[in-house]
Amino acid sequence: MNLFKVLDISASALLAERQRAEVVSSNLANAESTSTPGGGPYKRMHVVFGAHPMWNHGFAMTLASFTDMNAEGVRVDRVVQDGAPPIRRFEPGNPDADADGYVSYPAINPVEELVNLMGAARAYQLNASAVQSTKNMIQASIDIIKS
Amino acid sequence: MSWLDSAQGNLLARYLDLAATRQALITSNIANVDTPGYRTRDIDFHGELQRALQSDGEATTEPIVREVQGLIARPDGNNVSIDRESMLLAEVQLQFSVAEQLLKSDFKTLSMAINEGSSGS
Numbered sequence: 474m475n476l477f478k479v480l481d482i483s484a485s486a487l488l489a490e491r492q493r494a495e496v497v498s499s500n501l502a503n504a505e506s507t508s509t510p511g512g513g514p515y516k517r518m519h520v521v522f523g524a525h526p527m528w529n530h531g532f533a534m535t536l537a538s539f540t541d542m543n544a545e546g547v548r549v550d551r552v553v554q555d556g557a558p559p560i561r562r563f564e565p566g567n568p569d570a571d572a573d574g575y576v577s578y579p580a581i582n583p584v585e586e587l588v589n590l591m592g593a594a595r596a597y598q599l600n601a602s603a604v605q606s607t608k609n610m611i612q613a614s615i616d617i618i619k620s
Numbered sequence: 621m622s623w624l625d626s627a628q629g630n631l632l633a634r635y636l637d638l639a640a641t642r643q644a645l646i647t648s649n650i651a652n653v654d655t656p657g658y659r660t661r662d663i664d665f666h667g668e669l670q671r672a673l674q675s676d677g678e679a680t681t682e683p684i685v686r687e688v689q690g691l692i693a694r695p696d697g698n699n700v701s702i703d704r705e706s707m708l709l710a711e712v713q714l715q716f717s718v719a720e721q722l723l724k725s726d727f728k729t730l731s732m733a734i735n736e737g738s739s740g741s
Contacts, residue, residue, distance in 0.1 A: 479644045486651030522655040543661055543685040544644040547651045596653055603647045606713045610643060613720040
């Protein structure tokens with residue numbers, strides 16, 4: 474097992490968690506957006522993570538051992554829209570109001586989004602510690618040469 | 621076995637190899653802490669080392685990766701425990717540095733034998 478490849482696994486997780494944080498931030502920012510270029514209110518987004526072997530292409534796969542195939546990185550497989558119906562509020566003066574005077578607001582609960590954001594931040598920290606630990610191991614290997 | 625190889629050196633190399641493999645699996649578990657359906661994986665570190673001991677540290681067969689039993693799964697099917705993985709992360713790092721220090725002293729002995737021999741005359 475190549476320790477530099479282990480860094481790639483952590484890097485994939487750092488990237489995925491950052492993307493999750495971006496999507497959550499976008500949900501928070503657009504909690505009150507009643508119009509979008511596509512029409513209708515903003516729709517809440519979710520990220521779906523998937524595990525993927527880090528050696529899934531080319532010649533590297535031929536050389537990878539069975540154990541290597543078991544160590545999987547993570548990536549954002551899809552970003553899906555929440556199917557929850559929009560919240561309708563009676564605001565006749567709003568330019569986005571429909572014929573009955575109701576405005577559709579995105580069904581976003583800021584508390585839920587903040588909890589999700591904290592989860593992403595904690596997972597990011599955990600993966601950053603894993604990077605630090607792997608770095609120490611690589612450094613220790615280099616020290617064998619130095620002795 | 622050449623004069624450079626020692627049973628201890630081979631065993632330590634195997635130890636470092638296993639620690640690196642374990643590090644990869646722990647890192648993978650941590651990376652997939654939020655992946656639905658992901659199951660925690662690990663190797664039987666002591667069992668693999670035992671196997672290496674029985675064959676003078678020359679066991680080159682791949683360690684067997686298995687799913688860890690007895691962990692509580694979340695509703696999405698993921699059973700990664702952050703506490704378990706954080707603890708193992710620290711443990712493997714220490715194991716690695718222990719083996720590294722021992723290997724260094726192994727080489728130091730060898731280097732001493734070479735150098736002291738030349739300055740003897």
